[in-house]
Amino acid sequence: MAYCNWFFLEKTLNTKNEVATGHRSGCPINLTVEVVGDKWSLIVVRDMMFGNKRHFRDLLTHSQEKIASNILADRLRRLTAEGIVSKADDPSHKQKAIYSLTEKGIELVPVFAMIGAWGSKWLPVSEELSIRARLLEEGGPPLWEEFMDDLRVAHMGVMPDPKKTGPDVRERLQAAYEAVLARQASGRASEVTG
Amino acid sequence: MAYCNWFFLEKTLNTKNEVATGHRSGCPINLTVEVVGDKWSLIVVRDMMFGNKRHFRDLLTHSQEKIASNILADRLRRLTAEGIVSKADDPSHKQKAIYSLTEKGIELVPVFAMIGAWGSKWLPVSEELSIRARLLEEGGPPLWEEFMDDLRVAHMGVMPDPKKTGPDVRERLQAAYEAVLARQASGRASEVTG
DNA sequence: CCTAATGATTGCTTATTGCAACCGGTTAAT
């Protein structure tokens, strides 16, 4: 990748590529940015992946970043068209849809891990918001694989490994987050009292 | 990361965070997307990182994706303000500027590696455009570290390791790309000749 | 019956992107 180079020949290929496929270029970086490189698509996938949000209203009302409904609808449509997300009827309500990550979507886990690691190192995040990034980074590819297996169970109906017991990766990340919160809350209490 | 959860307490924190810092939320994923999650910033960094483009005109005219000059100027300004890129005078011309990646920018290498790996697996890239993604993915963190060291030499004036000889990582990726091109060109020739 | 839930859609305003021409100054070529 990048990847795309600067030779005359590639300029020619670029023209043909754009005509044939509608893409700015055939570079994997560029193609990925075209698919998920807007301000909202990765947020939607994140909420599905880590927050277990699978319904429109959930994604809309529990969005920390306050996504607008037209943007959410548009992004879900695009992600579904791209094959990163799938949509099915939910049996609990005639109008209710359940959105699921596909294998293509699940394999964004390493991308999220690296984005999170970079962000938590270089941007003004708080401890409780960076703990999960740290754990994913420390866990490395074995932890990502385990997380992806968990997601295949939850989102694609893959049979869980019968040898696997205990909380899944998302739950463990959540527990670590809550532990930091609890520590901060008790620290805050002693500040107030002390 | 992701991280950001859905508790009442976090809703409160979110409000304070937004007031204090101007961010949608303090989640590392969201913060990273706010910084580099538009359609063009990662392309600019990619061209600096992998194409060794360091000047405005180079970035403008050798952009495979045909970036517009106002967008390029804006993105360079933003990346510089964010500390991902630095700008200095180039001694070869009074008006000429040279843009360099900072440590913060260089440490985006793993993000690019993962984005490239995902894109080359799931999106319609060609073989020659995905070979470098494959190599970076296969090389893993040791290869990324080596690449980052190379970038620190090229962009930050770090002294090269005297024990290191031979082509740097970017050159090796480029050579692999050219080898695929050469193979395709000879394959094409035999097609033409029958 | 009324209220809540459902996944959107809509009308409008604001912001961003993209195109292509342009700018004043500096350096190189003729």
Added chain:
DNA sequence: ATTAACCGGTTGCAATAAGCAATCATTAGG
């Protein structure tokens, strides 16, 4: 000396995208 190329942008305008808040018809629960 004149002309051409280089330099990093800036500009005016049209097209597109994002954001806000209200709205919609249908479905389910009390």
